[in-house]
Amino acid sequence: MTSDSSGTVAASRFVQAVAGEIQDVPPIWCMRQAGRYQDSYQALRRHHSFDALCREPDLAARVALNAVEELDFDAAILFSDLLFPLDALGLPVSYDDGGPKLARRLDEDGLDTLRDVDAAMAALAFQAAAVAETRAHLPGDRGLIGFIGGPWTLFVYAMEGTHTGTLTRAKTSLPLYRRFAAHLVPLLERMARAQLHAGADLVMVFDTAAGELSPAAFQQFVAPDLARLASALPQQLGYYARGLHPAHLDETGVQAIGPWAGLGLDWRWNLAETLASPARRGFVQGNLDPSLLHLSGGALTRALDEFLDPIARLSPAERRGWICGLGHGVLQGTPPASVKTFVQTVRKRLA
């Protein structure tokens, strides 16, 4: 929130977009906007492990705020990781330069040894503390996003130790998914609630691996858990799954499976068509292909023009609720200057 000279409090551009207000210039935010592509992040990592950066609220806030200060994003996102709830439930996760490592995999027997939700929640208090610390130092004209992992993606990690590949072990254990999710979803709900209470404007549910499921399996197994989450916190959660297909949803979009505030799209979706669909409800976030930010100069300008041309042809009313960003996260090795060009070009083009 910001106050003008008359003392009126104005919502950030991000909060206005989530509320569906008509805007010329959309807010811009990217998943993984804070991380290894930034020199300031590399400098902090020389002194602190990734785990420490996440668990110490002042460090987590510093990392989240550096991204906003250096790249001028409209929103900060909690600096943390998707997998901490697995660790808190008793499936230990560690991080090295190759990414996350799980000490053991979930199986039928492992279900009985999971920690209860109260104990897990106590072990995750650092996340809400990081949200509060980030909010305390965030300029009032910027939004703040919390996040949790989606239940299917966390199950996949617990079963496979990764979220890529064929996911055969996870996909052939759907009854086990049901039992694990019955334990996990109440924890996810409490994590989201704690982040909102600590000052997040919106909590994103990153369910990266859910697009790997057939529409039928998604509807039968995952959608009921998603509906439970959305109904617990109506209009306060957004959903994103990489590889989600229109067939996973219906013409109303993610609202077919609960009172979601909106949906993040990967780069495969036709953004302009989705935005302009009369059936659409809620915000739409996305969706430049993150690989294109490895371009620079004239090639980057051309790629951004191609991305923005169809959207610029829509009226501001048609594209209300658009939150500009990538179709997935910022990739390692992305030149920060290209991210800056992306942010500035969107603002210039749509002003």
Ligand code: CP3
């Ligand atoms: O968006 C942000 O700026 C907030 C930070 C954020 C991280 N992880 C930090 C991180 C977010 C939103 C996540 C979500 C996350 N984590 C997902 C969902 C999104 C996706 O990419 O699909 C997943 C699957 C994970 C699990 C995870 N954590 C992986 C696969 C890795 C290693 C690979 C990689 O991209 O670095 C991590 C580690 C991790 N999470 C790092 C960061 C900045 C790198 C840590 C380091 O070595 O310094």
